[in-house]
Amino acid sequence: MIANKTFRRAIQSAAAAAFLATTMLSGLAHAGPTLDKINQRGTIKVGVGTTPGFFAPDSDGKWQGFFIDFGRALSIAVFGTPDKVEFTSSSPQQRLPALQSGEFDILLSGVTVTTTRAFKLGFHFGPTVFYDGQGILVRKDLGVTKAADLDGATIGAQSGTTGELNVADFFRKTGKTFTPVTIEDTGQFIDALESGRVDAITQDSSDLVGKRTQLKKPDDYVLLPERLSKEPLAPAIAGGDDRWLELVNWTVNATIQAEEWGITSANVDEFLKSEDPAIQRFLGVDPSFANDIGLDPKWAYTIIKTVGNYGEIFDRHLKPLGWDRGYNSLWTDGGLLYSPPFR
Ligand SMILES: N[C@@H](CCC(=O)N[C@@H](CS)C(=O)NCC(=O)O)C(=O)O
Structure with missing residues (x-):
């Protein structure tokens, strides 16, 4: 009887462990419909606008701009390289339905976060990347x-x-x-x-x-x-793909957090020697953190090395137009940019 009970408990806890392992694994590795499509296609489709500094093709027809760089950072987060992203301009009127119908995986086009867009259109928003009015x-x-x-x-x-x-x-x-x-x-x-x-x-x-x-x-x-x-401009995606949303969230956060730590595209290699465990996790020197969440340990490193931190992105594209950081400064400088902790 006792042996029987012990056996039954062992079976039950083995089943519980297996269930936990599968749900954890699927939470970790399972992509939703948008990320599935992105992976099958091999590129991210991004809807943009046509404003110099924010998004505009250069003389070689290559897209450049503040929002464009966040698209490249996302391409690194998903594919490890900045070029697996396709930018297409679309009018403000067309782009929201196009996002809804799956023509775009994301809008990086100066979309304002609003209640109606969240509730009625079912969009999800990443972190605000530009506080505007x-x-x-x-x-x-x-x-x-x-x-x-x-x-x-x-x-x-x-x-x-x-x-x-x-x-x-x-x-x-x-x-x-x-x-x-x-x-x-x-x-x-x-x-x-x-x-x-x-x-x-x-x-x-x-x-x-x-x-x-x-x-x-x-x-x-x-x-x-x-x-x-108030026009808080943020990446917009269709609802229904939590992992895609988190990739968007944490890609933006990575650029903000790197700026807070003073990590730039120029000095990121020196930071690989940092004794700070948070920086070791962030840059993948300690790979267990990224492995745990199903990301390449070098994802944040490659974003910063290739695209730069938030301040570098801002200065590259918007400083030449005369923009001050203003609200778009780090919280430590009196602005609104604040990344949750990487842990
Ligand atoms: N933030 C507003 C306006 C969005 C918007 O129109 N953005 C500008 C770029 S910041 C744009 O797309 N302009 C037209 C274009 O660039 O072709 C909204 O979400 O409705």
Whole structure:
């Protein structure tokens, strides 16, 4: 009887251990539908915009920019190399449905995190990579110095953007009137300002600063001082693939954490000698940490060595456009960037 009971307990605990091992393994190794597709295809499909500094093809047709570098970092996290990623520009109106239908694996296109996009469209967001706010770009000769001066103006917004909604809120809240002109195509949006079809255009200020450089006479236009909204721009993915979401989360976190530790593309090899156990885990000197989570121990090392830390990415692409770090500084410098611990 006793022997029987012991035997039964042994069987039960063996079964429990096997169950635990399988669920842990599947939690660790099982990719969801997006990651499965990415692995089968051998590339990550990324939807982007067309704003200099953030995403734009260079003279060789190679995509460059702040958001582009996060795409390359993701390619390293998934494939160990920065080039297994395909960037395609898509209008703000088209790209959200395209993400939903699986045409893109991720949007790195200045998508604002909003409640509706989370609940109604079912998107998941990675960490905010750029804290932005909506701006208004006007022709200087209008003599306007603040948004409230635009009472009665004709204002262009891009369809499908938060900007389209926020500008309506702003005028309603301030009791002023305006005539909205909604335009899908980015080229026509810019043309509308240059041709005088609209008095002003409104978009994320990151977009306006970048697009202003493409105007024939940039000095004829001014970005008004107000920010109409909070626009936290984050990687957006479709729901239903937790592992893909975590790869996105921790890839962004890796660039922020590296900056906090002072690890750069130039000095990362010196950090391989660090005695700090957290840095040893992060750089794969202690491979057990990455092995435990099913990642290549060199994933974060390769991201930093190849793409650089967050500050390097920012300085490479956005400093030349005159951007200060502002909110996009590390929390240790009074900004909002804060990576959870790598452990
Ligand atoms: N953040 C806003 C606007 C997104 C957006 O329109 N982003 C800009 C880039 S930051 C863009 O795609 N512009 C059109 C283009 O680049 O072609 C949203 O999520 O609705």
